[in-house]
Amino acid sequence: MAPAAAQAADAVQCELDRPMRFGGMNWESNLVLVEVERFIVEHGYGCDSEVLPTETLPALAALERGDLDINTEVWLNSVLEPWNQAEATGKVKRIGDIYMGGEAWFIPKYTAERLPDLKKAADLPKYWEDFKDPEMPSKGRFYGCPAGWGCEIVSTNLFKALGLGDTFTLFSPGTGATQKAALTAAYNRGENIVFYYWYPTPVVGSMDLVKLELPPYDADKQKCLTDPDCTDPQASDYPENPVFTAVSAGFIEAAPKLTEFLSKVSVPLDDMGAAMAYMDEHEAEPDETADWFLKNKQDVWTQWLPADVSERVKAAL
Template sequence: MKLSTKLAGCLAITLGTSTFGAYAADKCEVDRTISFGGMSWDSNLVMVDIERFILEHGFGCKTQVQAGESVAVLAGLQRGDIDVMSEVWSNSLREPWEKALKTGKVKTAGEAYQGDEAWYIPRYTAERFPELKAASDLPKFKDKFADPEEPGKGRFYGCPAGWGCDATARNLFKAFKLGDSFTYYSPGTAAAQRAAITSAYKRKRDIVFYYWVPTPLVGELDLVKLDMPPYDEAAHQCNTAVDCADPKPSAYPKNPVLTALNSEFSQQAPKLTEFFAKVNVAPDELNKVLAWATAEGAESDEAARQYLREYPQSWSQWLSRDAAERVKQAL
């Protein structure tokens, strides 16, 4: 999906086009540029641009994006270098997120949507090896997922390096005792991860990997989740920590994806905070927009406008009638 060479690679600043007087009821409450964390996965890129478009055209704000991955963006949110983190995957990023909350420098505005995480194989792989049903079965099938760089072992494609989900995926890898039969491969970027998966899928090669939803990839490909033991709160809490001493098998929980704000920014901008608290996107709607963007080769800002055009009944509820009308006119 060709989202965001602009967003991930540079500092982009845009300004609402309407006159300041038009924003009397919903004017921007800060007279500086509002900074968003620009994390590289598809849903975040689109969520950021949806929120930026609304702030610029509904409230007359100036916005910019600072590229980075979860942990770095969260650190920037605490420092005040970043005002808005559009997606906090609260279970995957649990330890650093809870530490950040305790400082009082960041706050939860609301829940953007419900996410999900899992380990997947293609359906054609599941049909080839019907006995492969669970993550714990993988050692018996290591030869089917051969690692080209380490003969004799299979390759498991984990979470991209630097993401909060990397710790959990690595700890589950240990919990299922895969180290003797598999290598844990951490793609350098989300794009590299997606490219590896789609390349294998097109060639009908067997591959096992971590992924999350909402994403266009899970919607586009016919995939099967590997079974895991029932969700265990205590086990998962340890598994999310980089230094978990005793990882244990546990399914991923449903993952509330939160909108987070810098606390000082929130105090300065109560009306904008109210807006962010109302942002809630239906995963099915986001999946459809992400799939559209993939098919069209669209950038994240184009995908954001597509969402705003297609689902006004959803996002209009986040705004006053006047602000919503200004956004519609800008489309």
Template sequence: MRPASPVLSFIAAVGAATALLFSTAASAAPSCEVDRPVRFSGLNWESNLVLAGIERFIVEHGYGCKTAVEIGETLAMLAALQRGDVDITPEVWPGQIEVAWDKAIKSGRVQGVGHVFDAGEGWYIPRYTQERHPELKSAADLARFSELFTDPEEPSKGRIYGCPAGWSCDILNTNLFKALKLEEKYTMFAPGSGAAQKAAIVSAYKRKRDIVFYYWTPTALVGSLDLVKLELPPFDAAAYTCLTDPNCADPVATEFKSNRAVTGMNTDFARAAPQLTEFFTKLTVPGPVIDDTLGWLETEQAEPEEAALYFLRKYPEVWKKWVPEDVATRVQAKL
């Protein structure tokens, strides 16, 4: 057999290199499964906004998609998810909006995937308040301590800082407030926004003033302050379901339900984008990791998008489990 011509060998080598180059370029420039921006729900609390930032970065740089965010409240965004006006809600707490979520799932237009993290809720007081009044241990005990939490707008009553106006947890807190028969002793105050709620809590805490308030976890605030969660009766599923219903006729006090947060997806979008659906299904964040990320957000007074980059740079061992190797390589290259 005659040896190959040096010229032919060179041409073959160039051809192989060119094929490899085109193959690499194709891998580096993925084609999005949908021909429009992927639309995310921008719910107005820290963990959701940070998650949206993480997910958008991966979807844009790993999967080659454009993205957009629609800002709104929980129930409004759930309705938008059913209509297909948004595709993804990064953080859904099914237990908090039990009736509305079940209805959405049964409609077939929405699905919940993955296990983002475990979330919780409660009524809190600062530890210094309980040290001053050690007999104040449960939410029911509040009836005897209204003078500690004087409402500046209605001084004859105490004030409980509930959910910000328009949030879905307002129904839950209002029904629990009624179930505990605190209406004659307290007002359930709805701050104008999550930022106003947080500012009121931090201001009181810094001044060592007594305050009682609703809050949720994981959040930077609960992690950064020394708080005591007030006791409630053991969890009762039927009682809790009624607490989440705005038409609950006879609310009964029960512990808040531990929430397995999931990713909400529009069903039509999920069918059209199986690769993205697999990504969202695998997405899960360990508790200490989300606590650290939100703590960094609080300490640095950063924006959610900056906290998303902090997470992606610090915890590649977490997010790389969510995506194929080629997607992870493209995302890493942008960090």
């Protein structure tokens, strides 16, 4: 009689007769979740897979065409109109909510302790000297969003809406890596910094941060804040940002069991933050971080799977 493990492997046959095609976005949480899902589909469902490097809008078009099976992380607020149009075709479907992502203006906890009355972003002009820009010491420095990213438009309009231009420079790093390096270096030196960031990310996961209060979220104000030609920006907090899994309609038809698994993928923000912190601290690659997640967060991912699939994945770790 064959060993139990061999029997289990023989019993698993992938619903697809080709590799499963994942969209590989260029931010850390997506790269890690894709590797977690790939490990599960390989060892739990007997499937091959591949990652096709892409970006948000091209990935959406590829899902519609059926060239891509799954986009693990769609950030709704970043692609609201294109997503609504794609969904209306019936060729793509939102199948599961991963977590509620967010965006905020942050200061380190040590800065909050030094400046206990600094609670609101609108109060920053009073404290500009505590955030001196090394290249323009007559002003403070606010670290905005990387140049050319969608969040740069909102950062810039919010900066204007709060009237910070007289006392602060708006520093837009050239790339995400430049932004991360500048913030990490300043934080490690214990310098006062104020900056925009999104989460879950290694930066927010690994630093002890405090959010600055912004005025309550207002949909109309937010609409203007997202417009590069907004003539009279008004301050509003960032909306919550649903992050969900999308798949092509053809994939749902061909692989109902895989679709059911993917529809259940949901990660508590604290657990995703812990994975991001591990990635940062150990300078780990996405697959190494996925391995850490699978070994250390079994209470999370086993809820996504039938018991037999879960046991096969555990046996492969």
